[in-house]
Amino acid sequence: MSESAxxxxxxxxxxxxxxxxxxGEAKAIAGKSPMKLAMMRLRKDKPTMVSLTVxxxxxxxxxxxxLLVKMGVLDPFSYNQNLLDANTIPEGGxxxxxxxxPLGVEPGTGRDAMSRFWYGITFSLMIALTAxxxxxxxxxxxxIIAGFSGGWVxxxxxxxxDLTLSFPSTLMLLALSSLGLKLVxxxxxxxxxxxxxxxxxxxxxxxxxxxxxxRVVRGQVLSIKQREFVEAAVVLGAxxxxxxxxxxxxxxxxPLLVLxxxxxxxxxxxxxxxxxxxxxVKPPTPTLGNVLADSLxxxxxxxxxxxxxxxxxxxxxxxxxxxxxxxxxxxxxKGDR
Amino acid sequence: xxxxIIRRVIVGLLMLxxxxxxxxxxxxxxxxxxxxxxxxxxxxxxxxxxxxxxxxYDQPLVVQWGNFLKGVAVGREYPADEKMREANPExxxxxxxxxxxxxxxxxxxxxxxxxxxxxxxxxxxxxxxxIWVIFGVLFGVLAAVFKGTLIDRGVVGGTLFLYAFPTFFxxxxxxxxxxxKWGIFPAPGYVPIAEGGVGQWLLQLMLPGFTLAVVYMAGxxxxxxxxxxxxxxEDYIRTAKSKGVKGGKVLxxxxxxxxxxxxxxxxxxxxxxxxxxxxxxxxxxxxxGLGKLAVTANNNxxxxxxxxxxxxxxxxxxxxxxIVDILYAIIDPRVRVA
Numbered sequence: 001m002s003e004s005a006x007x008x009x010x011x012x013x014x015x016x017x018x019x020x021x022x023x024g025e026a027k028a029i030a031g032k033s034p035m036k037l038a039m040m041r042l043r044k045d046k047p048t049m050v051s052l053t054v055x056x057x058x059x060x061x062x063x064x065x066x067l068l069v070k071m072g073v074l075d076p077f078s079y080n081q082n083l084l085d086a087n088t089i090p091e092g093g094x095x096x097x098x099x100x101x102p103l104g105v106e107p108g109t110g111r112d113a114m115s116r117f118w119y120g121i122t123f124s125l126m127i128a129l130t131a132x133x134x135x136x137x138x139x140x141x142x143x144i145i146a147g148f149s150g151g152w153v154x155x156x157x158x159x160x161x162d163l164t165l166s167f168p169s170t171l172m173l174l175a176l177s178s179l180g181l182k183l184v185x186x187x188x189x190x191x192x193x194x195x196x197x198x199x200x201x202x203x204x205x206x207x208x209x210x211x212x213x214x215r216v217v218r219g220q221v222l223s224i225k226q227r228e229f230v231e232a233a234v235v236l237g238a239x240x241x242x243x244x245x246x247x248x249x250x251x252x253x254x255p256l257l258v259l260x261x262x263x264x265x266x267x268x269x270x271x272x273x274x275x276x277x278x279x280x281v282k283p284p285t286p287t288l289g290n291v292l293a294d295s296l297x298x299x300x301x302x303x304x305x306x307x308x309x310x311x312x313x314x315x316x317x318x319x320x321x322x323x324x325x326x327x328x329x330x331x332x333x334k335g336d337r
Numbered sequence: 338x339x340x341x342i343i344r345r346v347i348v349g350l351l352m353l354x355x356x357x358x359x360x361x362x363x364x365x366x367x368x369x370x371x372x373x374x375x376x377x378x379x380x381x382x383x384x385x386x387x388x389x390x391x392x393x394y395d396q397p398l399v400v401q402w403g404n405f406l407k408g409v410a411v412g413r414e415y416p417a418d419e420k421m422r423e424a425n426p427e428x429x430x431x432x433x434x435x436x437x438x439x440x441x442x443x444x445x446x447x448x449x450x451x452x453x454x455x456x457x458x459x460x461x462x463x464x465x466x467x468i469w470v471i472f473g474v475l476f477g478v479l480a481a482v483f484k485g486t487l488i489d490r491g492v493v494g495g496t497l498f499l500y501a502f503p504t505f506f507x508x509x510x511x512x513x514x515x516x517x518k519w520g521i522f523p524a525p526g527y528v529p530i531a532e533g534g535v536g537q538w539l540l541q542l543m544l545p546g547f548t549l550a551v552v553y554m555a556g557x558x559x560x561x562x563x564x565x566x567x568x569x570x571e572d573y574i575r576t577a578k579s580k581g582v583k584g585g586k587v588l589x590x591x592x593x594x595x596x597x598x599x600x601x602x603x604x605x606x607x608x609x610x611x612x613x614x615x616x617x618x619x620x621x622x623x624x625x626g627l628g629k630l631a632v633t634a635n636n637n638x639x640x641x642x643x644x645x646x647x648x649x650x651x652x653x654x655x656x657x658x659x660i661v662d663i664l665y666a667i668i669d670p671r672v673r674v675a
Contacts, residue, residue, distance in 0.1 A: 163352050166658070168650035170616045171631050175643045179367045265501070272503040273617055277632065292506060299513035306509075314501035321497060 034331075038254075041330040048326025054319035058121060065122040069115070076119045076286055080110035087301075094304045107298045107305060117312055120286035123194075127202050127280075127287070128267035132260045134206035139213025140256060144244045146214070147221025158218070161211050169208040170273070177279035180204055194285035201280045205267055213259050217252060224251050254331040261324035265317040272313060288313050342663055349659040354406070356651045361402045364644050365394075392441060393417025405644075408436035415439035415446070437645035442637055447645035450630060454614070457527050458626035460538065461618065462611040464546030469553045470604065476554075477561020478593060484566060492558060500555035508548045508621030516544060525622045545622045549615045553607055560603060564596030571595070598668060602661050609657030613650035 032040075042048060068074040080101075085091050088108045092098070103114040146157035180200045181192065190196045224230060225248070233247045268288065274280035275289030283290050292309040299306040370385075380388075389395045393404065393416070407413060412434035414422060422429045430439055430446060438447040480492040499507075516522045522544055530538045568574065569592045577587050614627025623629070627646060634642035 159348065159352065162658070163355060166352065166356065166651050166654045168610070168613060168647060171647055171650060174616065174632065175635050175647065176363065179363065269503055273505065276505040276617060292503060296505070296509045299509055300518065310502055310506045313503060314498070317501040318497060321501070
């Protein structure tokens, strides 16, 4: 209770170091843009700021990884059999951690564990981000058209959304993999490799993931289309695409941002699940999912290697989830937690 | 009301038909030729053509789909080709309605496969549902009552933390440490009630049930918390409080009751989804339920089984949707008008 009360006070008083005793002061009454208000609420929200920091760190790490691999600082591919014992388990505790291999090496191959985790972040984030963007684009287009058109267009699109939701998505992702991979190879002309597998994984996640966006956007558009500026655009004879994307879409950035942020952790987890089912990117290219799936068989003999990728995934997923929740609260003008 | 139900059922049926066509079109375009696959590796081309004809894969897609729908409605016989059936009566398999297909590889109907695997999936689903609903709602109410305190944060944060770990990791963790290393639970393996009694059956379902429950628990905690908080701020709660109703009674008889309606909706859909088999959980624990059946069928390119399973699972969700909508219309009269 007290928390929300202070946030509320903060908004009203514009950071208020001075008490509102002087009504003449222009500064105290100065209007704030919704963006500024959101930023203020965000800054006061400690868990969200912490998770934002983690997310930024993760993204920076993901961007840096390919450079570091190219420079040879990270080496996720070389085998170091000399570091493994006769049962191909790393010698020494903590997966055989040492100065050269801070998180030890991978059992079975002796590849540097830290490099594989780090580089894995890059591929997992790439898949998750692309899939999230695709889902939001499909969902926003369907949602805007359904919400704005109404009538039979809305009925058909809404039923189509329901139908997509009714498909058992995990089973479809699994069962479509051989067909999907072949299609990707035909369309893009790529050989069957990590890139084709990654594209399959991304596209198929988006195909079954756009429905939540479509529903949220449709709901928002239903209220936005009643507003005067949309009516004005219609009366002025603006084209449909203009109304959809120039008039309505800019009003949706806040919910869309929240949706993307909340889709990221879902897709990172989904990629891991697909890796477990062997229909995502396959090793030697590391993703967080296939590194974790690979670590399962060493749970007993090399627990450190078993727990590390899981903890890494959990940290990233929690951070994105908290950030998404925090953003939603901050961007919602009625927001009261 | 009756008109609403009829309309809802018709829309549901249309969606099922549309889904079956999409699934059929998708999977029959699969790069793996089912005729070649069931004929074997060293199969001469003319044998492949024969097999294709016998299994009915040479028919146009729409005809195959029509036969399938007919099978669902009134049952049918396999192999698909009538002459083949007349020539080799010993090969004919009867598939009663609602027939979901025939697996050439396993030489049994998809219905029989499902009947074999379903009890395991249903068992896991039931245990998981009990765990996640009890703890989800309990923790959700707890978090709402102690909103903003350490208890609230602990509960919400704790479930979010559990939820962040991939399901297969949670499963592997439980198998490797809780069951094998520490021996708290017996090594996983499904025991039917008929063999080991209810106690043994339940014991063997605890770990997979918990693994599956973790996936849903976080959502139920958050939803319950939000719904209870929302209904606590309604006017009728203030009225109840101000006329002197006790705190506990306000919470359970007034606030939670109102919060239950949206929870029931969520529950209906989730239960239908887990009933159709938990692919990851069943794979990790190696329980031959519908999910594991799907994985095996996929690895063996057993298309009829996959098509049958997808339609069964999709059908379950669509039916659950219809039931939830109708229940909603009964509870909330406003829905009917639309």
